[in-house]
């Protein structure tokens with residue numbers, strides 16, 4: 001099957017608006033570790049995908065999945081040890097206050113459930129998220145996903161606060177001052193709900209602000225904000241769909257890096273290494289209160305196959321010391337990317353943590369004019385040279401680099417050397 005005719009067939013049945021990466025879409029047929037192979041047998045370094053967190057087709061995950069699929073798969077209205085053992089293991093990775101889990105099948109569903117819990121337990125409706133955020137595709141979650149939903153479609157129960165962007169907005173201010181700016185933005189949004197008669201329910205954000213551009217967050221960023229949220233009777237929902245499971249290296253969860261304990265934490269993507277497993281972990285009293293008033297059941301969420309897969313992912317993260325790898329290789333990659341900034345003036349800023357990097361491209365380092373067209377072209381040039389990355393940010397001018405966790409220093413060298421060549425070829 002050649003790529004052109006597959007594309008035509010896809011357009012016919014999935015439509016031309018079903019999104020595809022790259023000017024020349026990739027027809028992938030196999031994955032292994034950090035590598036992907038196309039239909040012509042060409043190998044690509046995956047420096048983008050976080051879903052295959054422990055590596056594409058990891059043999060231990062595949063064995064757990066197929067072994068359990070060959071034994072029993074059933075929904076959670078029967079007793080099954082896998083989901084209980086997995087929930088025990090997962091909640092053990094959080095602060096003791098976050099002691100109960102609920103399982104679903106996608107990050108969108110996890111956020112949808114979190115919104116329901118926050119709204120049910122607060123008695124309010126108002127949710128604050130950030131500008132340029134993405135949290136999923138259900139009707140309620142779409143309203144807080146400002147990236148793809150214009151203000152006119154967000155409804156009266158949503159407010160967006162500007163994303164913290166110290167690269168552009170520091171203006172000589174200290175971390176403490178910047179943290180206060182964010183806290184004030186959140187307070188203003190809470191007050192605006194009150195002014196329009198909407199009771200506040202909570203604040204939800206991605207703990208790495210991934211779609212927003214992966215800003216380097218000021219120290220003490222969340223303290224005052226959290227006080228405002230709780231004082232107004234709302235809850236803080238930490239979306240760990242992108243930042244979780246050790247992506248940031250130093251901590252298992254992004255909120256731990258921020259030094260706060262959320263009320264609800266949602267997770268997905270890397271949780272099942274590609275198998276549709278997602279969920280939330282929350283304070284016991286919230287889950288108990290919500291489920292006592294609302295029957296919540298999810299046919300596929302937390303089934304024995306999903307639980308076995310989730311457990312295998314945690315085993316691999318631990319046994320292969322992938323957080324440590326993210327720290328070591330992450331620091332190495334960041335240093336090499338910074339070196340590249342000395343050679344190419346297009347690079348305005350390099351930032352990141354663990355194995356999650358942002359390279360912001362600007363036409364003029366002083367004015368910080370976004371190099372949007374160059375960023376798009378660079379992503380395609382990288383694809384042509386066999387390295388997969390993407391782009392993010394309000395101006396679509398930030399390279400997003402977020403490889404599977406077993407990424408090595410050698411892989412980092414290939415990534416940075418290829419980026420050097422692609423920048424020279426722009």
Ligand SMILES: Cc1ncc(COP(=O)(O)O)c(C=O)c1O
Nearest residue numbers: 106107108134135136206241268
């Ligand atoms: C931060 C964040 N939250 C939630 C989601 C939605 O997850 P899913 O696509 O599994 O529904 C995404 C997906 O990109 C995401 O990046």
